[in-house]
Amino acid sequence: MQASELLLTRQSYNKLVEPAPTHSELELILNSAMAVPDHGSLMPWQFIVFQEKARNDLGEIFAEAAEIDKADEVKIHKAVNMPLRAPLIIAVIAKIKADCKIPAQEQLITAGCCVHSMQMMAVSLGYQGIWRSGEYAYHPHVHKQLKLESQDEIVGFLYLGSAKDSIEPKQRQSYQTHTIFW
Numbered sequence: 001m002q003a004s005e006l007l008l009t010r011q012s013y014n015k016l017v018e019p020a021p022t023h024s025e026l027e028l029i030l031n032s033a034m035a036v037p038d039h040g041s042l043m044p045w046q047f048i049v050f051q052e053k054a055r056n057d058l059g060e061i062f063a064e065a066a067e068i069d070k071a072d073e074v075k076i077h078k079a080v081n082m083p084l085r086a087p088l089i090i091a092v093i094a095k096i097k098a099d100c101k102i103p104a105q106e107q108l109i110t111a112g113c114c115v116h117s118m119q120m121m122a123v124s125l126g127y128q129g130i131w132r133s134g135e136y137a138y139h140p141h142v143h144k145q146l147k148l149e150s151q152d153e154i155v156g157f158l159y160l161g162s163a164k165d166s167i168e169p170k171q172r173q174s175y176q177t178h179t180i181f182w
């Protein structure tokens with residue numbers, strides 16, 4: 001697939017099943033994130049990979065967060081199963097460096113670029129995915145259990161796998177209404 005086609009047809013897909021990317025494909029995916037634009041070369045990111053049983057650990061952490069919030073049984077059950085919606089999940093953490101001449105906003109953006117690059121690399125390898133955040137990305141218990149530091153942000157959980165069904169291409173609007181030629 002041409003890079004231009006990849007970018008013009010990109011879309012998310014959430015019915016993700018086995019097979020997941022192989023180990024060598026996962027390395028390509030992770031390395032694509034290491035090539036994002038990065039002001040000051042801070043590399044203000046960390047990736048946590050959840051596969052196989054590790055997804056259950058993440059589900060337990062989500063469920064504990066829901067319990068802390070006194071959620072009902074339905075919501076707790078939903079939380080525990082969330083990470084089972086794909087065979088591979090990559091949590092992307094923005095490790096914001098405080099007291100740095102590069103603004104925190106730029107560090108957050110660069111971590112976001114990591115998610116996008118990894119999703120696109122996965123698609124280029126024949127997989128599909130979706131970038132999710134959700135309330136647990138912001139939950140203090142999740143941050144604590146994932147051993148994040150106080151200034152860290154979870155930019156997203158990138159769910160990756162193979163498409164369960166055929167994919168309906170999305171129609172996109174043209175750029176005109178969002179663009180001014182000065």
Ligand SMILES: Cc1cc2nc3c(=O)[nH]c(=O)nc-3n(C[C@H](O)[C@H](O)[C@H](O)COP(=O)(O)O)c2cc1C
Pocket residue numbers: 010011012013130131132133134155156170
């Ligand atoms: C920071 C961020 C967080 C997101 N969180 C969620 C989420 O929790 N759940 C969800 O369904 N989509 C979420 N999305 C949106 C999807 O990734 C996706 O972009 C959206 O469903 C539109 O589909 P498309 O990418 O095919 O246009 C998020 C996107 C971004 C950029």
